[in-house]
Amino acid sequence: MSTELILQAAERYREDMFQFLRDIVAIPSESGRERQVIQRIKEEMERVGFDRVEIDPLGNLLGYIGHGSTLIAMDAHIDTVGVGDLNNWDFDPYEGCEDDEIIGGRGTSDQKGGMASMVYAGKIIKELGLEGDYTLLVTGTVQEEDCDGLCWEYIIQEEKIKPAFVVSTEPTSCRIYRGHRGRMEIKVSTAGISSHGSAPERGTNAIYKMAPIVAELQQLNERLADHPFLGKGTLTVSEIASTSPSRCAVADGSTISIDRRLTIGESWEGALEEIRQLPSVAAAGATVEMYDYIKPSYTGLLYPKYCYFPAWLLEEDHEVCRTLEQTYVSLFKESPIVDKWTFSTNGVAIMGLHGIPCIGFGPGKESEAHAPNEKTWKSDLIRCAAMYAAIPGSYMHSLHKTQPHS
Incomplete structure (x- = not known):
């Protein structure tokens, strides 16, 4: 599949993606109050052609594309922090704002923007026939702002879901992040x-x-x-x-x-x-x-956890890190910056506690998180949609190259 076709598709769906992000930003969804935004995202996943969409007992949204044997996951938490003092905002944090370059509103960078790009990456995969011997799981996870990783501990331990690797779509300014402190x-x-x-x-x-x-x-x-x-x-x-x-x-x-x-x-x-x-x-x-x-999710489920969230680091030469770098170069004809987050993410559970390879690539800037006048960049959303659509196929291709032939 030509990378040019993927880029064209991401560009073609830009307005739908932007409107979807505006829709989910308009729904307040602080930790423990995510029910309405989960339902809105579920509706969009079904509309664009996801093969299966479920909500687990904790309230996490699980959207599947494909039926292959290798499970690849991409994650966005869809809860947000509060808005703080409204006097520090130049616009309504839920009504948001938009111009030619940015979309503003609570959660645009942290991290509903990642969700918008993932959902439309799913549409691109379906439209261009990019399915292979993989299943893509797109998760909209809850309670991360209160207790990062709790949602994925539930997914791994209770739902018994263990992907080959997970892409976190927390904001990275379209850089590749391979770890952070705990x-x-x-x-x-x-x-x-x-x-x-x-x-x-x-x-x-x-x-x-x-x-x-x-x-x-x-x-x-x-x-x-x-x-x-x-x-x-x-x-x-x-x-x-x-x-x-x-x-x-x-x-x-x-x-x-x-x-x-x-x-x-x-x-x-x-x-x-x-x-x-x-x-x-x-x-x-x-x-x-x-x-x-110890705080119930919006479903009423209690899933207690000690407040320990370990550091994690994916090695620079790991197959998943190489896959993202190669995918980036193939799409954008330039070398990516590889770095780390300052803050903490669901990676503390995915890789920190359970050893499942995790890597970050997301729209928006880390510095926008929890800040007044939070915003994300339209060009980031489009780039990320293209990356998310291309990563599964790139990974499967690299996997087949490294497997010995009988």
């Missing part, structure tokens, strides 16, 4: 004894016990492990809270939350132990533990 959410707690605020010497102030811990955590951040490609592990105190009988009493409890970013070679056990070994933590008798996530 993360975990940690809680540190100190206990005190309350007394009247007029006689603080009668009590033990839990906030005072926490203060040196915060200072030592700031120092620990400078000593964390580094990796030549993914970068350095980091930590930051993201929340602090306390309890007290009143504002006229000594605090009898204090907690902090830590956002811990993990690089290759770091483990959740090691990250907790580093904090437990701090002199201030030992002196305060503080407890150090991981948060867990």
Whole structure:
């Protein structure tokens, strides 16, 4: 199949793709409230010719094209964060905006744009007869913004779906991303004894016990492990809270939350132990533990998870990485940039926990994620639709080239 025909088809469906993106951006879909947008995407998948479309018990959307023996998946989470202070927006975040170059609105880069490109890649595959001995699974996943990877843990562990590899369509500016640091959410707690605020010497102030811990955590951040490609592990105190009988009493409890970013070679056990070994933590008798996530999906299903999301890295010479690079060159007649994400994605479960090769290629910019006036670029959407249509065939071709002939 000529790459030129794929590019022409992606260009031909540009207006349909843009309108579909405008439609799904207009449907608010914060984590736990995705039902309506899932139904709208399901409707579009069926309209453009997907062979089978299902919704699993967690609420993830699973759209299939083809009936071949090799399962290839492409993923977009379709939940978004909130819009924050509307005074920071120049336009309505759900009504959105559009001009010759961009489409604006909450979720356009993070990451409903990826979904729009995938759905129309499916239409291109069907129209041009690009099916082969593969099945393409396009997933619209839920609750990622609250708990990245939870959706794919459910897909892998409960639905028993294990693709040969997964393309994440999180924003990459049409670059190829092959990994990112992991993360975990940690809680540190100190206990005190309350007394009247007029006689603080009668009590033990839990906030005072926490203060040196915060200072030592700031120092620990400078000593964390580094990796030549993914970068350095980091930590930051993201929340602090306390309890007290009143504002006229000594605090009898204090907690902090830590956002811990993990690089290759770091483990959740090691990250907790580093904090437990701090002199201030030992002196305060503080407890150090991981948060867990227990929140029902829009279907009402509870699927609890510890808040640990491991780092992952696909090797540069991996067959999947080479396939995307070759596909890019074949389509666009230039070499791609290969890089990594700063933030976290569903890859933490797909490859980080389950070892299924994962790679990123998506429309929009990482810097647009969670920001006011979020936008994506029309040229990115078209390029990505072409890439997504071409990747399965390219992978199968490379697979057959490497298999020995009998």
